[in-house]
Amino acid sequence: MSEAVNFKYIGTRPVRPDGVDKVTGRANYGADANLPGMIHGVVLRSPHAHAIIKKIDLSQVRLLDGIYAAVSGNDFPEVSSGSMGGEGGGDYKDLAANIMARNKVLYHGHAVAAVAARTRELAVEALALIQVEYEILDPVMTLDAAMAEDAAILDESMFTQGVDPKPKYPSNIASRIEFKRGDIEQGFLEADIIVESEFRTPTVHQGYIEPHACLASINEGGQATLWCSTQGHFDVRAASAKVLNMDLCDIKVIPSEIGGGFGGKTVVYQEPVAILLSRISGRPVKMVMDRDEVFRASGPASASHTRVKIGARSDGTLTAMSCWMAFEAGAFKGSAIMPGAMCIFTPYKVANFYIEGFDVVVNKPKVAAYRAPGAPQAMYACESLMDELARKLEMDPLELRLVNAVEEGVQAAYGPKFNAIGFRECLEVAKQHPNYTRALKEGQGRGVAAGFWFNVGMQSSAEVHINENGTVMVIEGNPDIGGSRASMALMAAETLGVPYEKVRVVVADTENAGYTNVTGGSRVTFATGMAVIQAAQDIISQAKQRAAATWELDEDQVDWQNGHAIPMPGVNADVEPLSLARIAANSGRTGGPLLGRASLNAKGAGPGFSVNIAEVAVDRETGKTDVIGFTAIQDAGKAIHPAYVEGQLQGGAAQGIGWALNEEYIYDEKGVMQNAGFLDYRIPVASDLPKIDTHIVEVANTAHPYGVRGVGETPIVAPLAAVANAVRDAIGVRITELPLSPSRVLESIDGA
Amino acid sequence: MSKMHVSASVNGEPVEFLCEPQQSLLNVLRDELNLTGTKEGCTTGDCGACSVMLDDRLVCSCLTLAAEVQGKSVGTIEGVANGDTLHPIQQALLEHAALQCGVCTPGYVVAIKALLEKNPLPSESEIRYWLAGNLCRCTGYDKIITAVQDVAQQMAKADKNAGEPA
Numbered sequence: 001m002s003e004a005v006n007f008k009y010i011g012t013r014p015v016r017p018d019g020v021d022k023v024t025g026r027a028n029y030g031a032d033a034n035l036p037g038m039i040h041g042v043v044l045r046s047p048h049a050h051a052i053i054k055k056i057d058l059s060q061v062r063l064l065d066g067i068y069a070a071v072s073g074n075d076f077p078e079v080s081s082g083s084m085g086g087e088g089g090g091d092y093k094d095l096a097a098n099i100m101a102r103n104k105v106l107y108h109g110h111a112v113a114a115v116a117a118r119t120r121e122l123a124v125e126a127l128a129l130i131q132v133e134y135e136i137l138d139p140v141m142t143l144d145a146a147m148a149e150d151a152a153i154l155d156e157s158m159f160t161q162g163v164d165p166k167p168k169y170p171s172n173i174a175s176r177i178e179f180k181r182g183d184i185e186q187g188f189l190e191a192d193i194i195v196e197s198e199f200r201t202p203t204v205h206q207g208y209i210e211p212h213a214c215l216a217s218i219n220e221g222g223q224a225t226l227w228c229s230t231q232g233h234f235d236v237r238a239a240s241a242k243v244l245n246m247d248l249c250d251i252k253v254i255p256s257e258i259g260g261g262f263g264g265k266t267v268v269y270q271e272p273v274a275i276l277l278s279r280i281s282g283r284p285v286k287m288v289m290d291r292d293e294v295f296r297a298s299g300p301a302s303a304s305h306t307r308v309k310i311g312a313r314s315d316g317t318l319t320a321m322s323c324w325m326a327f328e329a330g331a332f333k334g335s336a337i338m339p340g341a342m343c344i345f346t347p348y349k350v351a352n353f354y355i356e357g358f359d360v361v362v363n364k365p366k367v368a369a370y371r372a373p374g375a376p377q378a379m380y381a382c383e384s385l386m387d388e389l390a391r392k393l394e395m396d397p398l399e400l401r402l403v404n405a406v407e408e409g410v411q412a413a414y415g416p417k418f419n420a421i422g423f424r425e426c427l428e429v430a431k432q433h434p435n436y437t438r439a440l441k442e443g444q445g446r447g448v449a450a451g452f453w454f455n456v457g458m459q460s461s462a463e464v465h466i467n468e469n470g471t472v473m474v475i476e477g478n479p480d481i482g483g484s485r486a487s488m489a490l491m492a493a494e495t496l497g498v499p500y501e502k503v504r505v506v507v508a509d510t511e512n513a514g515y516t517n518v519t520g521g522s523r524v525t526f527a528t529g530m531a532v533i534q535a536a537q538d539i540i541s542q543a544k545q546r547a548a549a550t551w552e553l554d555e556d557q558v559d560w561q562n563g564h565a566i567p568m569p570g571v572n573a574d575v576e577p578l579s580l581a582r583i584a585a586n587s588g589r590t591g592g593p594l595l596g597r598a599s600l601n602a603k604g605a606g607p608g609f610s611v612n613i614a615e616v617a618v619d620r621e622t623g624k625t626d627v628i629g630f631t632a633i634q635d636a637g638k639a640i641h642p643a644y645v646e647g648q649l650q651g652g653a654a655q656g657i658g659w660a661l662n663e664e665y666i667y668d669e670k671g672v673m674q675n676a677g678f679l680d681y682r683i684p685v686a687s688d689l690p691k692i693d694t695h696i697v698e699v700a701n702t703a704h705p706y707g708v709r710g711v712g713e714t715p716i717v718a719p720l721a722a723v724a725n726a727v728r729d730a731i732g733v734r735i736t737e738l739p740l741s742p743s744r745v746l747e748s749i750d751g752a
Numbered sequence: 753m754s755k756m757h758v759s760a761s762v763n764g765e766p767v768e769f770l771c772e773p774q775q776s777l778l779n780v781l782r783d784e785l786n787l788t789g790t791k792e793g794c795t796t797g798d799c800g801a802c803s804v805m806l807d808d809r810l811v812c813s814c815l816t817l818a819a820e821v822q823g824k825s826v827g828t829i830e831g832v833a834n835g836d837t838l839h840p841i842q843q844a845l846l847e848h849a850a851l852q853c854g855v856c857t858p859g860y861v862v863a864i865k866a867l868l869e870k871n872p873l874p875s876e877s878e879i880r881y882w883l884a885g886n887l888c889r890c891t892g893y894d895k896i897i898t899a900v901q902d903v904a905q906q907m908a909k910a911d912k913n914a915g916e917p918a
Contacts, residue, residue: 015846022854023842025789025829029855032788121772207889209793209801210855259791259855260889291794482852482890643849647891651852654892678798678887686893687877687884 009493009500010706013643016486017505018257027257030213030229035284038215039068040120041277042287043270044113044127045297046105049139049363049671050152053103056113057131064126066118068281073102073112075276077245084239094332096243098366099272105134106154106331107365108672109296111269116277116285139363139671143305143326146172146362154331154361172361174333177341179355181413187320187352191311195389198307199381200737201720202664203328205299206370207655207683210259211291212298216274217284224275225252230268231261231479232518237510239268244275251275254509255479258519262655263369264299266518295676300665301370302327302335306344306381316395316403318350325378326358330366335359339454340374342414344382347423347450347609348404353413363671369520371652372453372713376659376720380738383449383721388734397448397725398431398611412607414454422635422699423450423609429695430611435631444617444628447725451610451634451717455710456521457602461514462531464492464539466594470581472496472503474532477516478524480507482651482712483644487525488532490640491706495536497563498580514599522710525640526701527602533705538596539580546590547578604703608714610634612653614722618730623746625727627657630719631693637701637709645711650692652715658684659716660723664739760821762787763831771818778802778813781828789829789858793887800886803859803866804828810866812885829858832865840910841865844903845896852890859886864900872908876901 021027058070079096096102101112113130117123138152145151151172159167161175188194214228224246230236233253241248258265270287278285289298304327311320323344327335341357370376390397405423412418430436430448440446465473474492478484485505493500507513516528544558547565551558557571564577587593615629632649639645662682666674675681700707720738727745728734733752735744755770762785769784776795781787781804790813793799797815804813805827806820832839841864844850851857860883867874867882874882879900880893888896 013849016849018854019846019851020838020842022851022857023838023845023861024833025787025858027854028788029791031782031792034783034786208853209799209887209889210791210853211793257855258853259793260853262889288792291796291799483849641849643895644852647849647852647895650892650894651890652892655889677796678794679796683887683889684892685884685887686897687880689880689893691876691897692892692894 007494009490010638010640011642012490013641014486014500016483017489018480018485029210029259030256031288033215033227033256035215035217038284038286039116039118039281040123041114041116041274041285042120042123042127043111043273043293044130045293046101046108046110046112048105048134048136049108050137050154051105051134052137053101053105053112054133054135058113060131061115061126061129064129066122067115067126068283069116069277071114071273071276071280073100076100076243079243090334092242094334095239095268098332099243099269107363109293109365110331111297114273114277116281140172141362141364141667141671143303143328143360146360147326154363158333158361174329174359174361177338177357179341179413180353182352184320184322184352184354188311190319192314193392194309194311195385195392196309197385197388197736198305199384201304201377201380202738203300203303203364204659204663205295205681206262206264206301208260208262208264211289211294212265212269213288214271214274215284215286216271216278218275218278223250224278225254226271226275227254227256228271229256229258229265231258231265231481231520233479233510234477234515235266235518236268236271240272240275243272252509252511255507258479258481261481262371263373263520266520267298267368269298291678292676295681296673297365299368299370300365301373302329302367302377304377306378308381308385310385310389312389312393314393316393316400318348318404320352321345321348321350322354323381324356326360327374327377328362328364328367329359330364331361332366333359333361335367336369336374338374340378343375343452343454344378346413346452347406349406349410350404371655371716375453375717376656379451379717380720380724383718384724387447387721387725387728398427401450402427419606419702420699421607421609422697425697425699426609426611426633426635429633429697430613433613433631433695435613435615435629435693440615443620443730444615445726445728445730447614447722447729449612449718449721449725451612451714453522453608453714453717455526455605455608456523457527457605458517458521458523459601460516460528460531461599462528462535462597464532464535464596466539466580466584468584470579470584472498474503474505475508475513476505476528476532477508477513478519478528481519482647483641484524486644487529487640491529491533492536495533496539496580497561522608522712523605526605526704526708526710529640529708530602530704531598531600534598534600535596538598539594542594542596543580543583546583546587549590550578550586551575604701606637606701606703606709608635608709608711610714610718612718612722614719614726616723616726616730618727618745620749623742623749625661625740625745627690627723629690630657631695632715633695633697634711634714635697635699635709636711637704638698638707639696640706640708642696645696646694648711649694649715653692653719654684654689656716656719657689657723660720660738661740756819758819758822760823761825763828773819775818776814777804777816777818777821777826780818781813787828787830791855791858800863801856801859803862803886805862805866810863827862829861832861839865840903840907844899848895848899848902850891850895850899856886856888860896868904868907873904
């Protein structure tokens with residue numbers, strides 16, 4: 001895609017199509033749906049982090065007036081092991097056991113039973129009548145504890161995968177992975193300088209403001225309708241069908257508006273429970289988590305431990321990079337160790353690398369995807385050590401990265417060769433940026449870091465319907481989590497040549513949209529956008545046929561320009577251009593309504609690179625760090641709606657700053673989370689943050705008609721190290737564990 | 753214990769409802785009066801998604817007992833737009849792309865309106881501290897702050913023009 005392309009709608013910043021409903025309170029989110037006769041379901045959660053369920057007695061609760069249904073794991077069908085596929089991965093058997101514990105509880109807050117009652121209050125009171133007998137086991141709360149030889153074992157049937165020969169004894173290490181290239185020992189021998197360190201990050205939560213919520217209603221014929229807040233209603237359908245042993249076609253999932261997800265709403269928790277309670281009670285059942293449940297039983301993202309070693313020549317050229325990394329998976333296998341390991345050294349050209357990774361179960365909630373899953377933890381370690389290397393070499397940290405930056409044609413550490421990517425461009429922008437060079441005061445510091453995320457394509461469907469007046473309906477299947485209706489409308493408008501205001505975008509349910517993968521993986525504007533463009537091109541092709549028929553020309557004698565059919569240059573025809581509106585008005589006479597469609601498995605999602613500049617002020621009396629400046633630079637390929645691209649950069653930066661400075665799950669010795677609320681699990685608030693400056697780099701992704709590469713996830717990758725490097729710059733000491741809380745910073749200052 | 757009878761004004765209209773003594777205003781607004789524009793994010797007063805006006809005070813409706821509103825006036829997001837015209841605050845949030853998922857937005861609209869009624873031209877710092885009780889996980893706050901600065905200027909200008917003799 002050449003830079004000379006003049007877009008009419010793409011790159012503009014119109015109001016989003018769903019905007020008015022969202023600023024007036026009209027938009028319906030997960031908890032906003034109600035039905036006549038509706039009752040309320042709530043979950044009884046384990047008071048222990050690790051225990052065997054000896055017995056569950058629901059007989060008393062079932063007798064209570066106003067209770068319509070009560071279930072435990074015994075009321076669900078057996079689910080056999082099988083891969084879930086999709087972005088999150090995971091195993092259906094584990095999913096079923098996470099939704100409702102079977103024989104063991106594996107974290108404080110693990111669901112053990114559920115009741116449905118006339119009111120939510122009554123349901124909550126009724127939970128006290130459920131008798132559960134537990135045999136309490138030792139909780140395993142850290143990577144060190146879980147990987148110790150004498151550790152209590154969460155799952156006696158788990159033997160570490162990826163180790164040959166198969167281990168003799170079960171382990172909490174679900175799998176071991178390894179990636180390597182070149183000769184790592186030789187690489188370190190070639191180095192003039194070697195740096196190494198180890199880094200730890202805590203368990204954190206996605207922190208979406210809307211708790212998980214759903215409403216299920218099943219009829220006497222066994223057909224269920226489910227309203228819920230989700231990033232992927234087709235995945236909810238598949239998971240619910242699997243967990244309840246139902247046919248896919250008997251479950252209709254209607255996605256509500258979604259109040260944030262960041263990966264955390266790609267997972268199913270209450271939805272199958274609500275369907276089961278509805279089946280037993282014969283009534284619609286609503287289930288809404290409270291914030292405490294959201295923290296204890298959904299999300300979170302892996303705590304991590306990473307040891308990194310980097311070797312370089314005195315000119316900064318990297319000769320060897322190695323790491324050992326372990327991620328907590330929570331109660332069931334399946335952390336983001338794989339993408340974490342695949343991305344850690346990806347920004348750099350290095351002939352010799354060795355990466356060893358471990359997926360480890362602990363007695364915490366099963367982790368869920370969180371925006372570039374695995375990358376923030378991994379890149380925090382790599383980019384912190386790169387900062388140390390630059391200091392040792394007395395080199396500018398951006399220059400060190402430029403010397404080693406990957407570019408088009410280089411083979412990525414994870415395998416394929418890069419097409420056009422914008423990493424070097426981001427580094428150059430950072431170097432020239434005034435926020436990189438302005439003077440800092442005493443006690444302040446600046447840090448930079450790079451970010452990377454793969455981005456994905458996957459499956460999408462779209463339809464474009466032309467109304468009889470020429471206005472345009474786009475039908476697609478990705479819940480709009482951050483303005484994607486606007487992007488779809490802009491791409492449809494650009495392709496068709498009709499004004500943005502004449503395009504409406506519908507996020508349709510599982511019965512009214514073609515199969516579409518989740519809103520996640522930074523894939524929607526790329527992959528679903530591509531489907532929308534192709535469906536619009538299908539319309540153009542049909543419109544040209546209709547015009548040809550009207551004009552008695554051949555189809556290839558008709559062109560499409562600015563929303564009108566016109567004769568091709570050189571075609572001798574004395575006709576007026578036909579607008580889409582006129583073709584639509586006449587469509588009854590030329591073959592019926594215009595309906596375009598496309599479905600695809602999008603390939604060529606362009607990787608996303610970023611560079612962040614963090615500026616901090618550290619109070620040496622209290623240890624408190626204030627971020628006083630933050631600059632996010634990222635390659636978007638092509639920004640369809642630049643304001644929403646900037647929003648992604650700013651939002652990811654804020655989440656990354658929270659991860660760096662404040663956020664962590666705090667547990668007591670029994671494995672009970674001590675800060676399961678927004679007061680004590682402190683996400684950044686408006687007064688914690690400065691303006692977040694953005695710079696969008698546009699190196700077009702050649703696999704997308706308009707050059708789009710995903711932008712949603714990369715923004716959270718670099719801030720952890722950028723902030724940590726800035727704090728290092730400010731206090732003169734490297735802290736290797738997040739969060740950089742005031743107490744931890746103060747200890748380091750005092751110890752230095 | 754029997755339910756309590758409460759008479760109040762909601763968005764300028766007289767309303768009567770029955771509630772349990774422990775029931776929150778948020779719960780009554782959403783479940784009894786079907787005003788679901790006010791959102792529940794935490795029920796502990798930490799997120800501000802349930803912000804409403806109680807007479808001239810900005811409150812978290814999750815921390816307000818429904819029974820407390822007897823004889824008082826409640827203002828919710830549903831009452832902010834004027835007929836078919838958006839409030840300038842709502843328009844500014846849209847034009848600045850200051851929402852992503854949008855679930856916190858109703859609370860922001862109510863809180864920003866309360867701010868500008870007290871302090872028509874707040875500094876950036878004043879805006880950030882006033883809105884520190886409204887959590888947004890999507891935007892990093894940047895565009896929200898810009899939208900407030902912009903709309904404050906617009907509204908102050910409009911007020912000034914309205915105040916000048918024709």
